[in-house]
Amino acid sequence: MEFDPERLTPAERYKLLIGCIVPRPIAVVSTLSPHGEANLAPFSFFAGVGSDPMALLFCPANRADGGEKDTLANAKPADEGGTGEFVVNVATEAIATRVAGAAEPLPYGRSEFELVGLTPVPARVVRPPRVLESPACFECRTLRVVRLNPGVPTGGNVVVGRVVHVHVRDDAINERLHIDADRLAAFGRMGGSWYCTTRERFEMPMGAGALALDPASILPPRA
Numbered sequence: 362m363e364f365d366p367e368r369l370t371p372a373e374r375y376k377l378l379i380g381c382i383v384p385r386p387i388a389v390v391s392t393l394s395p396h397g398e399a400n401l402a403p404f405s406f407f408a409g410v411g412s413d414p415m416a417l418l419f420c421p422a423n424r425a426d427g428g429e430k431d432t433l434a435n436a437k438p439a440d441e442g443g444t445g446e447f448v449v450n451v452a453t454e455a456i457a458t459r460v461a462g463a464a465e466p467l468p469y470g471r472s473e474f475e476l477v478g479l480t481p482v483p484a485r486v487v488r489p490p491r492v493l494e495s496p497a498c499f500e501c502r503t504l505r506v507v508r509l510n511p512g513v514p515t516g517g518n519v520v521v522g523r524v525v526h527v528h529v530r531d532d533a534i535n536e537r538l539h540i541d542a543d544r545l546a547a548f549g550r551m552g553g554s555w556y557c558t559t560r561e562r563f564e565m566p567m568g569a570g571a572l573a574l575d576p577a578s579i580l581p582p583r584a
């Protein structure tokens with residue numbers, strides 16, 4: 362099938378994006394309102410940007426009424442009315458249901474931490490708390506917000522953050538900064554209401570060296 366996005370509804374475009382861009386890592390984003398109330402929400406339109414400066418991005422779409430989601434209202438820069446800070450906590454198997462639960466749209470100022478039973482603990486550098494139960498957390502200062510469709514229902518936004526501190530639980534990393542994927546046990550989002558683990562992995566070199574390999578010999582067997 363071929364698709365012209367202009368002839369699709371936003372809901373249809375969304376289905377194509379979330380079904381084809383898989384698996385997506387999940388950022389569990391903690392923020393504080395300018396009044397100091399904690400907020401927590403998952404975002405799977407999420408990626409690293411680069412290592413110099415160390416930066417990442419996530420994409421909180423506008424609400425159905427065109428307004429900003431609480432996370433965006435809190436994380437946008439101070440000169441736009443936010444706090445300019447957020448923490449990305451890695452979503453892991455042990456807290457999977459609580460991560461999905463944090464997507465519950467609570468009234469502005471009510472904390473999803475309490476609703477889902479995750480524990481806010483002080484971050485090192487920024488004011489929003491990190492999630493105690495997450496083994497890896499990136500404390501960020503907001504570099505900029507790119508608004509693709511301001512005020513329009515489901516309009517897209519990109520929040521780019523500079524990482525100012527990283528926490529990794531000691532048992533999930535070694536002295537060479539290699540992360541133990543089994544200890545991290547991150548999970549990701551697929552299409553619809555499907556998710557995946559990171560337990561099936563395979564290794565190959567980058568570039569021409571990969572071309573010499575038979576995919577069947579390196580990929581895990583299909584169920």
Ligand SMILES: Cc1cc2nc3c(=O)[nH]c(=O)nc-3n(C[C@H](O)[C@H](O)[C@H](O)COP(=O)(O)O)c2cc1C
Nearest residue numbers: 402403404405406420421422430431432461464466
């Ligand atoms: C796993 C998962 C991933 C999500 N990813 C996104 C996303 O990338 N962008 C988005 O706008 N909403 C996403 N959502 C929905 C938000 O989490 C939801 O709208 C939430 O209520 C926003 O909270 P807030 O208003 O406190 O910021 C996702 C939900 C789940 C469960």
